[in-house]
Amino acid sequence: MKVLIVGGAGMVGRKLAERLARDNALGGSPVSALTLYDVVPATAPDGAAFPVRISTGDLPAEGEADKLLADKPDVIFHLAAIVSGEAELDFDKGYRINLDGTRQLFDAVRRAGHGPRVVFTSSIAVFGSPFPEAIGDEFFTTPLTSYGTQKAIGELLLSDYTRKGIFDGVAIRLPTICVRPGKPNKAASGFFSNIIREPLVGMEAVLPVSEDVRHWHASPRSAVGFLVRAATISGDEIGRRRTLTMPGISVTVGEQIAALRKVAGEKAVKLIRRTPDQMIMDVVSGWPRNFDASRASGLGFTADASFEDIIKVHIDDELGGKIGV
Amino acid sequence: MKVLIVGGAGMVGRKLAERLARDNALGGSPVSALTLYDVVPATAPDGAAFPVRISTGDLPAEGEADKLLADKPDVIFHLAAIVSGEAELDFDKGYRINLDGTRQLFDAVRRAGHGPRVVFTSSIAVFGSPFPEAIGDEFFTTPLTSYGTQKAIGELLLSDYTRKGIFDGVAIRLPTICVRPGKPNKAASGFFSNIIREPLVGMEAVLPVSEDVRHWHASPRSAVGFLVRAATISGDEIGRRRTLTMPGISVTVGEQIAALRKVAGEKAVKLIRRTPDQMIMDVVSGWPRNFDASRASGLGFTADASFEDIIKVHIDDELGGKIGV
Numbered sequence: 162m163k164v165l166i167v168g169g170a171g172m173v174g175r176k177l178a179e180r181l182a183r184d185n186a187l188g189g190s191p192v193s194a195l196t197l198y199d200v201v202p203a204t205a206p207d208g209a210a211f212p213v214r215i216s217t218g219d220l221p222a223e224g225e226a227d228k229l230l231a232d233k234p235d236v237i238f239h240l241a242a243i244v245s246g247e248a249e250l251d252f253d254k255g256y257r258i259n260l261d262g263t264r265q266l267f268d269a270v271r272r273a274g275h276g277p278r279v280v281f282t283s284s285i286a287v288f289g290s291p292f293p294e295a296i297g298d299e300f301f302t303t304p305l306t307s308y309g310t311q312k313a314i315g316e317l318l319l320s321d322y323t324r325k326g327i328f329d330g331v332a333i334r335l336p337t338i339c340v341r342p343g344k345p346n347k348a349a350s351g352f353f354s355n356i357i358r359e360p361l362v363g364m365e366a367v368l369p370v371s372e373d374v375r376h377w378h379a380s381p382r383s384a385v386g387f388l389v390r391a392a393t394i395s396g397d398e399i400g401r402r403r404t405l406t407m408p409g410i411s412v413t414v415g416e417q418i419a420a421l422r423k424v425a426g427e428k429a430v431k432l433i434r435r436t437p438d439q440m441i442m443d444v445v446s447g448w449p450r451n452f453d454a455s456r457a458s459g460l461g462f463t464a465d466a467s468f469e470d471i472i473k474v475h476i477d478d479e480l481g482g483k484i485g486v
Numbered sequence: 487m488k489v490l491i492v493g494g495a496g497m498v499g500r501k502l503a504e505r506l507a508r509d510n511a512l513g514g515s516p517v518s519a520l521t522l523y524d525v526v527p528a529t530a531p532d533g534a535a536f537p538v539r540i541s542t543g544d545l546p547a548e549g550e551a552d553k554l555l556a557d558k559p560d561v562i563f564h565l566a567a568i569v570s571g572e573a574e575l576d577f578d579k580g581y582r583i584n585l586d587g588t589r590q591l592f593d594a595v596r597r598a599g600h601g602p603r604v605v606f607t608s609s610i611a612v613f614g615s616p617f618p619e620a621i622g623d624e625f626f627t628t629p630l631t632s633y634g635t636q637k638a639i640g641e642l643l644l645s646d647y648t649r650k651g652i653f654d655g656v657a658i659r660l661p662t663i664c665v666r667p668g669k670p671n672k673a674a675s676g677f678f679s680n681i682i683r684e685p686l687v688g689m690e691a692v693l694p695v696s697e698d699v700r701h702w703h704a705s706p707r708s709a710v711g712f713l714v715r716a717a718t719i720s721g722d723e724i725g726r727r728r729t730l731t732m733p734g735i736s737v738t739v740g741e742q743i744a745a746l747r748k749v750a751g752e753k754a755v756k757l758i759r760r761t762p763d764q765m766i767m768d769v770v771s772g773w774p775r776n777f778d779a780s781r782a783s784g785l786g787f788t789a790d791a792s793f794e795d796i797i798k799v800h801i802d803d804e805l806g807g808k809i810g811v
Contacts, residue, residue, distance in 0.1 A: 265718070300626060301644075303726075305726070307646050310642050313642050314643075316640055317627070317629070319638075320629070320635070
């Protein structure tokens with residue numbers, strides 16, 4: 162099975178590649194080759210028993226996506242995107258990468274003509290307030306950012322290309338990934354991770370919103386699990402509606418902090434500095450808080466069991482099992 | 487007030503131009519100039535007190551949309567589209583006109599920089615079965631045609647461009663227009679009009695589905711009324727969610743025929759020849775049957791009062807008030 166990860170240098174792409182290297186398989190089928198494509202060079206995962214090709218380029222550029230299809234990958238993960246904050250600041254760049262890039266990739270798959278599985282990471286940013294306290298599987302997409310708009314368009318394209326038999330697509334709406342490792346990116350949601358990640362290594366973190374802000378989370382490990390499931394589930398089992406809101410954990414910031422206290426103690430919690438930021442509060446107030454993701458749950462997509470588990474995943478996967486506070 | 491109609495040679499565009507000529511105004515403001523743009527030359531409406539410019543071209547072609555923005559129209563109606571049947575048969579053409587063309591127009595408005603009102607005609611084809619018996623204003627878009635996909639994408643783009651202040655957009659989802667005058671086009675929904683229009687002039691019409699098929703209709707006159715209302719309603723009154731499902735009349739084919747009987751007698755009804763067509767029945771089975779369009783109704787968009795009224799509008803507007811059977 163040949164696998165292509167578009168956006169292979171990003172955090173989720175890297176973790177997915179590591180998982181493939183560890184399993185040496187995807188859904189029971191041995192992986193025969195892996196291509197990691199991104200705008201910057203990705204890192205090949207350790208211990209892969211299959212060849213890993215690192216490729217860089219500008220996805221929306223003419224002919225670029227066709228190169229990625231030359232070896233007719235069986236499974237294509239399309240994770241590449243300009244993140245929300247940046248797509249909001251740079252309108253042209255966001256549309257160029259998130260819409261044109263996606264369309265170029267889908268059209269290249271069409272030209273390749275072999276009908277692979279395509280997994281596209283969408284986002285809960287396709288929803289914008291007002292919405293119900295828990296957003297159901299049939300609620301309409303009302304994005305309040307260009308990023309969310311571009312993701313919603315990607316979902317529509319994926320469904321249509323799937324319906325036409327061009328490829329066999331699955332779009333998954335990821336919860337906010339928490340705890341996001343490494344340095345903050347330009348996403349406005351950064352603080353949800355910062356207030357856990359930084360204190361766990363003895364560093365201060367800024368909390369710009371109040372403790373009653375509720376949000377929807379999944380660990381990077383769960384996100385990779387969603388991708389693997391999306392790559393291997395049968396199309397018939399999903400049916401015609403190819404976009405699935407992934408399950409997650411709905412917690413308030415206060416509950417996040419309580420979980421941190423349980424896992425890492427009061428010392429860690431004391432490193433959270435409250436610095437209210439009205440601009441971030443306004444942005445966050447338009448974000449979803451909770452979902453009824455029963456469709457995906459029924460199809461075997463499984464989230465973390467609790468926010469404490471989300472913290473423990475971070476400690477296991479990023480800190481070698483040790484808290485540094 | 488300068489008005490641009492993109493798709494001015496189509497049936498709805500023509501009727502809108504006639505209405506503007508008759509009113510010499512749009513929402514109380516005098517019309518100072520009208521441009522009718524299409525791929526084929528539109529016909530200037532009779533009796534216009536303002537200059538009418540007829541312009542033709544290929545909307546998605548580079549630089550084409552910018553020409554339309556040169557005189558900075560105050561109101562832009564974007565009605566141009568490849569219809570459902572044709573967009574389904576010619577994938578590239580549908581995406582090129584319905585998606586690329588829309589985007590080129592929206593980007594040209596952005597470059598013009600004057601922030602006009604943009605009215606975009608979307609369609610109930612953004613919905614695909616299964617759906618509730620009456621589709622509400624918050625139901626998700628699940629198109630089962632490329633045309634419906636392209637319209638749903640247009641709605642998303644319009645909302646985002648509006649949110650960014652590029653223009654002040656309103657998208658309206660038109661019911662199936664009935665009775666559609668003139669010759670059948672490539673739309674699969676043609677029979678809904680054929681079984682009324684043809685008998686009214688003593689011609690036979692083919693009914694390819696059973697009488698219990700229920701669908702959602704508005705007269706051309708109501709459609710023009712929706713466009714005028716959409717052009718003149720204040721953006722604040724609509725709020726952030728700029729797509730509105732228009733009100734209509736939900737009737738079965740049997741109820742359509744009963745209305746025809748009332749208006750034109752048994753002689754007309756006898757001209758309907760029942761020739762079941764499984765392909766059309768399959769297509770139609772995935773179409774919406776009824777809507778709860780209370781949001782648009784609350785905002786002053788008004789549909790026909792009954793299907794009999796829809797027939798009477800056709801007799802008034804197309805047959806000079808006389809039934810020919």
